[in-house]
Amino acid sequence: MADVHDQIRDFWDKDAETYDRSPSHAASDPVEAAAWRAAIRRALPDPPARVLDVGAGTGAMALLAAELGYRVTALDVSEGMLAQARSKAEKRGLDIEFVVGSSTSPPPGPFDAVMERHVLWTTPKPAEALSAWRASAPGGRLVLFEGIWGRHDLVQRAKDVAIDAFQRLYRIPHDHHADYDPDVLAQLPLARLPSAEPLIRVVYDGGWQGVRIQRLYDVEWTRRLQSPLGLGWLESIPQFALAADA
Numbered sequence: 001m002a003d004v005h006d007q008i009r010d011f012w013d014k015d016a017e018t019y020d021r022s023p024s025h026a027a028s029d030p031v032e033a034a035a036w037r038a039a040i041r042r043a044l045p046d047p048p049a050r051v052l053d054v055g056a057g058t059g060a061m062a063l064l065a066a067e068l069g070y071r072v073t074a075l076d077v078s079e080g081m082l083a084q085a086r087s088k089a090e091k092r093g094l095d096i097e098f099v100v101g102s103s104t105s106p107p108p109g110p111f112d113a114v115m116e117r118h119v120l121w122t123t124p125k126p127a128e129a130l131s132a133w134r135a136s137a138p139g140g141r142l143v144l145f146e147g148i149w150g151r152h153d154l155v156q157r158a159k160d161v162a163i164d165a166f167q168r169l170y171r172i173p174h175d176h177h178a179d180y181d182p183d184v185l186a187q188l189p190l191a192r193l194p195s196a197e198p199l200i201r202v203v204y205d206g207g208w209q210g211v212r213i214q215r216l217y218d219v220e221w222t223r224r225l226q227s228p229l230g231l232g233w234l235e236s237i238p239q240f241a242l243a244a245d246a
């Protein structure tokens, strides 16, 4: 059986074709993009700081940061995902450095900040990755954009049934080409978290200090605005920015 890292890379290489059809993945809605710009600007040091975007994927955050004047390096293990990001950067005339590689061996930098969106959940050894990011940003800042996807109480289960019905009614395609293999998920300590607490603990384990957290109400709001009646409310999960110092 393939190594978990290879399975994860292969998943995202396949997902690259369809990832951006979800507006929240691509931050393609102009109102949501504006909310993300505000979140990035609040969380990162001032431009033109040097920023490493880990697991940059199709580049949603890297592109917005580059537009804001940051000097961005976009790192991802999937060539397919980064190819999409590269093509969008060329179309928008943005100068971003692209690096294909693993989150546990980031480029040396030095960076003023390391950021990620929705990547730590799919990292088998998150403390090891966080410690490697700290080494490439001495004296720098960590910024994680994350959400709470792992609540499985009765209300959430009822919402999931309703979401499924809505998606069939409005013929909304699935967010990804497939689901993660349960054997892969079992090796990911931060997958489907019911709270931000394990994430905070692992950030400290990775050697970062002074963790603070801020909910991204404006991003959640702009997502609700773009969804068909009711679906935005059903799908809405708490989104937050977590920051820490090296």
Ligand SMILES: C[S@@+](CC[C@H](N)C(=O)[O-])C[C@H]1O[C@@H](n2cnc3c(N)ncnc32)[C@H](O)[C@@H]1O
Pocket (backbone or CB within 6 Å): 008, 009, 012, 013, 025, 026, 054, 055, 056, 057, 058, 059, 060, 061, 075, 076, 077, 078, 081, 101, 102, 103, 104, 116, 117, 118, 119, 122, 123
């Ligand atoms: C959910 S996507 C998020 C993409 C992007 N950050 C965004 O906000 O749209 C997860 C990304 O993490 C990347 N990834 C997963 N494991 C990785 C690793 N070990 N090293 C680097 N990138 C990784 C995947 O290839 C994928 O592009």
